Amino acid sequence: MIMIVDDDAAMAEHCSMYLESCGFEVEVAASGEDALSRIHAETTDLVISDCAMPNMNGLELSKALKAEPSTAAMPILLMSASMRCEVAPGLSYDSFLRKPFLAETLLMEVRKLLDNAQTKPTYLKV
Amino acid sequence: MRLSTFILSNLVDILREWEAFASTIVPLKEATRVELRDHAAAVLKVIASDLSTPQAEGARDAKSKGHGPILELDTAAETHAEARMSSGLNGDQVMMEFRALRASVIRLWALKEPISTPEEIEDMIRFNEAIDQAQSESMARYSKLLRDAQTMFLAILGHDVRSPLGAVSMGAQVLLHDQTLPSKVLKVGLRILNSSKRVDEIVRDLLDFSTSHLGDGIPIDPYTVDLSAICANVVEEARTFHPDRTIEFTADGDLIGTFDGARLAQAFSNLISNAIQHGFQQTSIHVSVHGDEKGIHFEVQNDGEVIPETKLRALFDPIKSFAIRPPSERTVSRVQNLGLGLYVVKEIVRAHEGDIAVSSTAEAGVKFSVDIPRITPQRRMGES
Numbered sequence: 001m002i003m004i005v006d007d008d009a010a011m012a013e014h015c016s017m018y019l020e021s022c023g024f025e026v027e028v029a030a031s032g033e034d035a036l037s038r039i040h041a042e043t044t045d046l047v048i049s050d051c052a053m054p055n056m057n058g059l060e061l062s063k064a065l066k067a068e069p070s071t072a073a074m075p076i077l078l079m080s081a082s083m084r085c086e087v088a089p090g091l092s093y094d095s096f097l098r099k100p101f102l103a104e105t106l107l108m109e110v111r112k113l114l115d116n117a118q119t120k121p122t123y124l125k126v
Numbered sequence: 127m128r129l130s131t132f133i134l135s136n137l138v139d140i141l142r143e144w145e146a147f148a149s150t151i152v153p154l155k156e157a158t159r160v161e162l163r164d165h166a167a168a169v170l171k172v173i174a175s176d177l178s179t180p181q182a183e184g185a186r187d188a189k190s191k192g193h194g195p196i197l198e199l200d201t202a203a204e205t206h207a208e209a210r211m212s213s214g215l216n217g218d219q220v221m222m223e224f225r226a227l228r229a230s231v232i233r234l235w236a237l238k239e240p241i242s243t244p245e246e247i248e249d250m251i252r253f254n255e256a257i258d259q260a261q262s263e264s265m266a267r268y269s270k271l272l273r274d275a276q277t278m279f280l281a282i283l284g285h286d287v288r289s290p291l292g293a294v295s296m297g298a299q300v301l302l303h304d305q306t307l308p309s310k311v312l313k314v315g316l317r318i319l320n321s322s323k324r325v326d327e328i329v330r331d332l333l334d335f336s337t338s339h340l341g342d343g344i345p346i347d348p349y350t351v352d353l354s355a356i357c358a359n360v361v362e363e364a365r366t367f368h369p370d371r372t373i374e375f376t377a378d379g380d381l382i383g384t385f386d387g388a389r390l391a392q393a394f395s396n397l398i399s400n401a402i403q404h405g406f407q408q409t410s411i412h413v414s415v416h417g418d419e420k421g422i423h424f425e426v427q428n429d430g431e432v433i434p435e436t437k438l439r440a441l442f443d444p445i446k447s448f449a450i451r452p453p454s455e456r457t458v459s460r461v462q463n464l465g466l467g468l469y470v471v472k473e474i475v476r477a478h479e480g481d482i483a484v485s486s487t488a489e490a491g492v493k494f495s496v497d498i499p500r501i502t503p504q505r506r507m508g509e510s
Contacts, residue, residue, distance in 0.1 A: 014299075100292040
């Protein structure tokens, strides 16, 4: 399952609709805290999170997931409308996309991250 | 009486005059006495101390040009600028305060006794130099704060525009991905996608233009990249957005090097967008990139109207480009494009220590050529 985290409901829903139409199972969370309570190593294969969110932002969510042994290997794709969030890649997330982006680019990144993940992906719907 | 002694023994009177003047400046009308006097006492004490120590001729010259000694800690004049900016004073008003301080001190000193001895005249010259120095420090800090605030403001504005644009763009792509939808819906979806891309480009170029015009140019962050893949992605993206246009692309030679990949992608994208926008609709756009041991050569060619020589010379400067238009062509309805994108291309190329050229003839069309040298990462990162 792919967890999309964004306080912009339209963005989260559009990303979710696109990835679902590509065959992925997707869930949406409206905040970092909501996502953190619903992300589990057994069920979540990838996290796609916006950077700028009130309270827990994308980087903090990413740090929390990387600090927890059970989710440390979970790939994280951050997205942001800012030009400069992409500095220091690899620090606590795995990839970055600047909004707006092409849906194909999102798909490519998702496939790359899932293929690189150590655990066997369970993301594809049968 | 020497001026340094006068300042220290009449500080209260001088500050009272300063206070009376400062309270006439609109943003400070409601200010408290402490706020009004602010750092004037500290500035005057520094000046008095300076006046009582001998000064070399070189130091005088430097001070009069605002190039006094650089201290690690903030000077009183710099701290004053920060406080006044917080109070809402503009740059002119901060300058006015220093002019008033200068006038108050000289007037009160002259009232006390005539300024006549060579030492007193020397004191007056040195006092003026010290006020000039304090004023320069204050204005330099004020300008820096303003520049930092503007840069931050523009970054936030960019973020606030791009966020909803991301949702609009992705929404359009969801529609385009569903080929079962009627062709009319798909056509509208493509237009929404193209328009959102255009808005994104305009916002990005406007932010780059504004921040680079504030003095620092466009910053680059070089690392090892494959420009062949980067160019191919840019061309592929342009084809996706403009399926009705033919874009021919060739890449050869060694295209791996130390460059800011994201910034060069932006430059290539702007040049291709320019060709799409201004080239003849029915003809192909030719994009090529070639790499050798000296550097990278990138070219975009399109058939289009011949650009007159005067216009060609100002093509990378949007302000000049706008200024050379006849007055009748300077209205919003006449100006379709400010040309910010080409300015940004020039700045990105310049940041890579490269060159850009443009030619336009009826036979060869319009051709932009970019040469980027191979330079060691150390030099680019400013580490050598």
